[in-house]
Amino acid sequence: MSGGFALTAADAACWRDELEDFVPPRVFDAHAHLRNEAFMAPGVPASNDWRSAETSFATLQGISAALFPGRAVRHFAFPLPLRGVDALGISAWAAGAVAADPCSRAAAQLLPEGDAAALARLIAGQANLVALKPYHALCARRPVRIADYLPLPALALADRLGLAVILHLPAGLAPDAAELRRLCGDFPRVRWILAHCAGAFDATALAAALAATRGLAAVWLDTAAICDPRTLVIALQGFDRARILFGTDNALGIGGCRWRKGACAGAMPSCAPCARPAGKRA
Ligand SMILES: [Zn+2]
Numbered sequence: 001m002s003g004g005f006a007l008t009a010a011d012a013a014c015w016r017d018e019l020e021d022f023v024p025p026r027v028f029d030a031h032a033h034l035r036n037e038a039f040m041a042p043g044v045p046a047s048n049d050w051r052s053a054e055t056s057f058a059t060l061q062g063i064s065a066a067l068f069p070g071r072a073v074r075h076f077a078f079p080l081p082l083r084g085v086d087a088l089g090i091s092a093w094a095a096g097a098v099a100a101d102p103c104s105r106a107a108a109q110l111l112p113e114g115d116a117a118a119l120a121r122l123i124a125g126q127a128n129l130v131a132l133k134p135y136h137a138l139c140a141r142r143p144v145r146i147a148d149y150l151p152l153p154a155l156a157l158a159d160r161l162g163l164a165v166i167l168h169l170p171a172g173l174a175p176d177a178a179e180l181r182r183l184c185g186d187f188p189r190v191r192w193i194l195a196h197c198a199g200a201f202d203a204t205a206l207a208a209a210l211a212a213t214r215g216l217a218a219v220w221l222d223t224a225a226i227c228d229p230r231t232l233v234i235a236l237q238g239f240d241r242a243r244i245l246f247g248t249d250n251a252l253g254i255g256g257c258r259w260r261k262g263a264c265a266g267a268m269p270s271c272a273p274c275a276r277p278a279g280k281r282a
Pocket of ligand 1: 031033224249252
């Protein structure tokens with residue numbers, strides 16, 4: 001047991017039967033979350049599907065040790081994006097916590113109205129803060145475009161410092177491909193990590209969308225929270241494998257999904273029955 005997480009018999013069987021002979025001695029989890037309610041504004045309801053569950057870096061390390069026994073797991077960790085959070089405060093806390101492991105890295109939470117000057121000061125004082133993590137759901141505009149939740153001053157900072165930007169595209173890559181291509185040209189030192197295989201929780205549009213990234217050398221994918229093997233197959237066949245990062249999305253769900261009172265398996269068909277509104281994705 002680590003925080004709100006407990007290894008199940010299914011987890012243990014999956015490791016024993018399918019993973020133990022396959023997973024290498026060293027694992028880098030490129031998409032993992034931390035959470036600290038101390039940085040939330042009082043009385044602000046969660047703006048994410050996931051219920052409260054404190055996740056310290058030690059908790060995250062404990063979860064990884066339980067899921068990947070005998071493996072050395074490093075993390076790229078960042079705060080769970082929630083409305084009403086003290087973004088600078090929780091980013092500083094997260095970076096300080098992650099610094100316990102010199103081989104792990106952290107990303108700073110970025111709000112749509114983020115103060116680039118304050119962000120620059122924060123990053124200057126935290127050598128392990130190597131990326132920005134904007135989040136579409138923190139912006140009220142619909143449909144939402146990248147520039148709506150990724151302020152240009154912060155993007156210019158990322159370009160100047162050579163930071164990564166971890167981008168969760170809410171409707172997959174297709175509607176944002178042209179904007180992403182333009183931003184790659186305008187900010188050539190930014191490295192883009194398209195989370196969740198470019199938001200491909202639904203695999204059907206991924207192959208065509210990946211074609212839109214051809215020639216963009218600064219684009220990576222991470223596999224966080226992708227449980228549909230079709231998405232992984234399409235990504236492995238249609239994208240440079242050297243730029244596909246393994247990610248778990250731990251410890252996003254250890255408090256459980258608020259739509260199903262703590263037993264959610266994720267944004268998957270197997271999630272049913274679920275009270276999650278149709279089309280909604282975490
Ligand atoms: Zn995530």
